[in-house]
Amino acid sequence: MSRENKLHPECQRRKLGMWFGVLFVRQGVYQGGIFRFCVHIPETFPDGGCPRVVFESKTFHPMINPHTGEMDVRSGFQEWRKNVNHVWQVVHYVRRAFYKIETKSPLNQEASELYDKNQEAFCENVRLCVKTSQEHVYDPAPVEDLHYISFEPYDNEVHGPIRDAIFKVKNSKNKLLLGISKALLDMRRTLKSECQLYTNSATDDLDAGADLDSETVTVLKRKRW
Known part of the structure; x- marks a missing residue:
């Protein structure tokens, strides 16, 4: 798996309705991972359907497209109801996906098959993914945006x-x-x-x-x- 940590093109330009997020995984297979992502909220929100979630760097996960970095969150919100559903629920869904892994409708076929048939190989790819995320936690912000979440060594x-x-x-x-x-x-x-x-x-x-x-x-x- 590539060690590239380039910001996805969709996250390079600051848009109205785009939120930056960082997920710290505390336990499970992805323990220690520090994964950056962007939440893209439709311009017509809350009438524009479910927000999209795109991870900045390559994240080895059955629900994340290995080419675009987009996570399948629509499976959890097939019908977006503006008076019922909220953005925080989408973020909670993203977090939950790293603790309870689903492989029913995968966007990463390789990750899905390894998880179901070869746990050892799957965990090895995940460890590499986690290590990469840790190595780039102090990288400078790839965009000029005060809302981008940056970290500095102590x-x-x-x-x-x-x-x-x-x-x-x-x-x-x-x-x-x-x-x-x-x-x-x-x-x-x-x-x-x-x-x-x-x-x-x-x-x-x-x-x-x-x-x-x-x-x-x-x-x-x-x-x-």
């Missing part, structure tokens, strides 16, 4: 202060939440204690009332006789 001088600020805010929030939790716990204990005292007092009053009623009835009976 630089302590640049990223260190930002990292410290994030953890400082996180620690402050944790302390605040801890204080609130403690206050709520103290309040709960106080209420529980007061409720217990009230219950005991009410029980004593009921017992006293019962005794009083009993004595009163006895006295009345005696006077009547």
Whole structure:
């Protein structure tokens, strides 16, 4: 499989209704993969049918066309309903395809056949695909677009202060939440204690009332006789 990481021609020109995305695969066969893709939204959206998804570099997957990079998402949205379907559902569908692999209507016949008949060869191609995606994660943006998602290697001088600020805010929030939790716990204990005292007092009053009623009835009976 080729190691080329050139941006697909459809993603080279910024269009209205084109979103850039990056998929980080955390587990499964594609674990460790960092795959870039573009979501092409029809100009007449939401009336223009299902958005298209095109991967920037060659991605070895049964549902991705090896020549155009386009993924088959229409199988999951055969009838696009503007009041029901949303773009986030398309992105979720793309993510799911890397965890639960389908080979019913493949766009990459080779990947489909290997997955069904030769898992070892399929996994080898996937490993190469994942490795390629990792090697190009820090490549400069192939288009001049502020919306393109770019990454830089960790630089302590640049990223260190930002990292410290994030953890400082996180620690402050944790302390605040801890204080609130403690206050709520103290309040709960106080209420529980007061409720217990009230219950005991009410029980004593009921017992006293019962005794009083009993004595009163006895006295009345005696006077009547």
